[in-house]
Amino acid sequence: MNTLNNYIKVGITILFIGLLAACKRDAESTLNLSADVDVLSFKVGNTIGKVDQAKGTILVMVPEGTDLSAVAPTIELPSNAKVSPASGIAQNFSFSSTTPITYRVFNGNLFNTYQVTVKEIKAEITAFRIGEKAGIIDQKNKSIKIYLPLGTDLKNLSPVIEFTAGASITPNQSGPVDLSSPIKYSLAYMGQTFQYTVTALLGTEPKQILMIYNGETSVPHFDGLGVSTVDSPYPNPKTTGINATPFCASFVRDNKTGEGWHGGALWNANKVTINPAEYGSFSMMVLKDVAGDVQLEIQSDGEQNKDWLRANYSKDHVGEWQELVFQIPAGRKAIINNILVMPHEHPNGQPVVFPTQRMYWDELKALPKE
Structure with missing residues (x-):
């Protein structure tokens, strides 16, 4: 009788081990750890973003004046992958320069996370000086006023200008300029042009806001x-x-x-x-x-x-x-x-x-x- 019981116990153990092995094989057959979870492209309108796979970041530089409060990007993904928020769903990117929006790509049993920033292309003149006098820059209206001492020859001035790195400026700073009447300076940057009007005035600069x-x-x-x-x-x-x-x-x-x-x-x-x-x-x-x-x-x-x-x-x-x-x-x-x-x-x-x-x-x- 004891021998029969032992045979039964051994049989049950073998059956249990077999069931565990079958479950493990079934789990292994459904677990997908090789799915592609990389964003292939991220577009806003006709502008393609820069995807940094190593850092998990996406940067899209859009034309100045783009409404960042309702941007609906087009996202290209690998086969069977999904992204949240979904492609084509509008998001508010107004604050993404300091607080990027998180996108997650899911595929199989894997996911990948991206921090997305959408920024306007912008180039600015940040300083305009003639000698010790500094110009008053109005970034909103793209204008600069500079007050110079009475008697200054406005037709032969050599300003020193600081502006956005990577931009080019016209007229350049290699020669004198005539500021006896307002002139325009243009910044070329990432395919766009930003123009400032510079006016020189003789006299004492009034107190500014x-x-x-x-x-x-x-x-x-x-x-x-x-x-x-x-x-x-x-x-x-x-x-x-x-x-x-x-x-x-x-x-x-x-x-x-x-x-x-x-x-x-x-x-x-x-x-x-x-x-x-x-x-x-x-x-x-x-x-x-x-x-x-x-x-x-x-x-x-x-x-x-x-x-x-x-x-x-x-x-x-x-x-x-x-x-x-x-x-x-x-x-x-x-x-x-x-x-x-x-x-x-x-x-x-x-x-x-x-x-x-x-x-x-x-x-x-x-x-x-x-």
Whole structure:
């Protein structure tokens, strides 16, 4: 009887081993570890992107003026592969220069990840100097003004120009130019042309608007006031209105603990130096979901000589950017070193009349006196 039981046990063991082997062979037959998961091409319109398989990146340089908020790329893949997001599905690439969009290619039991950036082709003149005088460059309107001393011979000038690496410039810098009337400089770059108009003026240069914060080229750090952090740069949630720049400053305002002074501060390592004898006001873009006063508190270093400037964010602009102007008191003489931004000001201790929400500000400027 024991012998029979032993035979049965041995038989069951052999059967079990056979089933395991069959399952393993079946799993091995369906496991595909040799599938191709490389993007073959990535196109935006007629522009073919540069695919770096080693780094897992894709860069597409599109013509200036392309709407990056709704780009539907055409993606070529190996046989049986799929990609997410899918080919032909529009994505917002407006912020992909700093935050690339992730694409994943799936095939068999494998996948591959790519970080995709779509950027406009752009070449810029970044500096224009004649002797010790520097030109005032307006990148938006592609214009340059340079103020030179009275008596300067405008017909025989030799400017020094800095511009985007890889571009070529006309006229070149090998000889003198005649600036007695405005002239045009052209940058050729990646098959496109970018043209600037340069104007020379005789006399003293007027005080210019001082850009303090714009989210892109001027991005000092805001310390949080009553909040853990101020997010900057933060994606602009409303680029279709009067403030079309890609980034701004933002923080979440808590309706339970949101006293009137909550916001962001430029001080200490990020303090400014603004003379009220030269500048008469500030302007700033604001966006929020509730109407009400916005306040700038200005101080001298060490939190001295304080003034509180207010402007009203109106009901008509709720959910949209509104440019507010804050007048510096006419009698102020103390230098302004600290600027405290309070997007929704109300007396401390009073009920807060809005739900917890994210607030935004941008384009903080000091405006010269006229």
